[in-house]
Amino acid sequence: MRYGQYCPVAKAAEVLGERWTLLIVRDVMEGAHRFNDLYAGLPGISRTLLSGRLRQLVGDGLLERREANGHPEYWLTPLGLDLQPAVFALGEWAVRNYGGDPGRDELNPEVLMLWIERHVNRDALPDGRLVARFEFRGSRQHTRAWLVSQDHSPRVCHDDPRFEVDLVVASDVRTLHLVFAGRLAMSAALREGSIALEGTMQARRSFTRWFGYSPFATAAREALAG
Amino acid sequence: MRYGQYCPVAKAAEVLGERWTLLIVRDVMEGAHRFNDLYAGLPGISRTLLSGRLRQLVGDGLLERREANGHPEYWLTPLGLDLQPAVFALGEWAVRNYGGDPGRDELNPEVLMLWIERHVNRDALPDGRLVARFEFRGSRQHTRAWLVSQDHSPRVCHDDPRFEVDLVVASDVRTLHLVFAGRLAMSAALREGSIALEGTMQARRSFTRWFGYSPFATAAREALAG
């Protein structure tokens, strides 16, 4: 959309205001760089549209398309990196002003697992391999997902990797989402049993250290406390 | 647009990502409160769409519809005011990263005069009445507009108010826009004659004090200097 106004806000709206664009930028900021990785994190978008939007973002100078290990990857340019504070300001505004639980249509275990993967504290992962199985119970959703970490590099898969499982995390999508978002304390969820861990003491301890939170979790906690 | 993601950035995009919405919010922030005032500042929008967007913004809690002097007015709620830093962050990002002159389609003397009116330094206006006539020369545009101030309250009109004129400001839309935006120093424009003032010494002096700049002018100057 061109607005025909010589105004920085209009320019920002031209570049970021198309459907999905801001979410694509967010995902790249949070560590999604491959086409199918972005695609998986944006249920509802079509491959055609994602492809078009990526081309626009490259054209507008926010993203750079690189060839890496034989595959295209999308990375923020300096111009795109410079946008980070503004995207955070928008998100923090939303956190402060639109509290509330996820709607039914916002409970998606696949997307949640992607987000968890992207925010894992890699330093806190054990050396070698770690396999955690997430089990989602709930109304209609009882899905499983495996988070497999090899040498501090986590990867989610939805088919049994047939490795020995070090840790089972049993919860429902809503609870795990609330914890990830910073709206429910992990300690409280563990205490009340809405998240249950199964594994050695060490594996359970480790979990609370490598499990990472939404970049807006701090703001959410502040909003809840304030 | 609903994205179906429990994420603050998605929420912000849902509320602000529709066409025109961010520009409407910007205009209210900069002092437009009446329907026709907003309408005049957004060439290309339809009355139907503006009306719909205002309803959405009220529904999302950013704007409040008030009855004032027998007319509806739209004002920012606390939630809307809280958005100001994020909107500024977006605009400043655009200023830093998308320098450049206005395109041909971005030269609109009516809109420019509205913006000038909204940003006049009211305190620097003289007591009583001041009448300034803006004369735009240029390729196809030679328009006039009057800025009439009564008791520190400026108002633009495009029909001769038939008051005695204290000051004539002759320029072209592009130059005045660049000056307003902070991309060309007023002093330089006056020196090189791309803005010419006509009036008493006092009226001309006064002009450089009551003429206000875009909220992004400081950022633009920094971007040019840096």
Add this chain to the structure above:
DNA sequence: CAGTATCCTCGAGGATACTG
């Protein structure tokens, strides 16, 4: 794995005329 080509749908929003 990362897209593209083609066809087709449907709903956002424009045009126009109207109103308290």
Add this chain to the structure above:
DNA sequence: CAGTATCCTCGAGGATACTG
């Protein structure tokens, strides 16, 4: 002055099938 009602258009983007 601040909108609304109605009809209609058209283009963004979905579905599907395909490819280097």
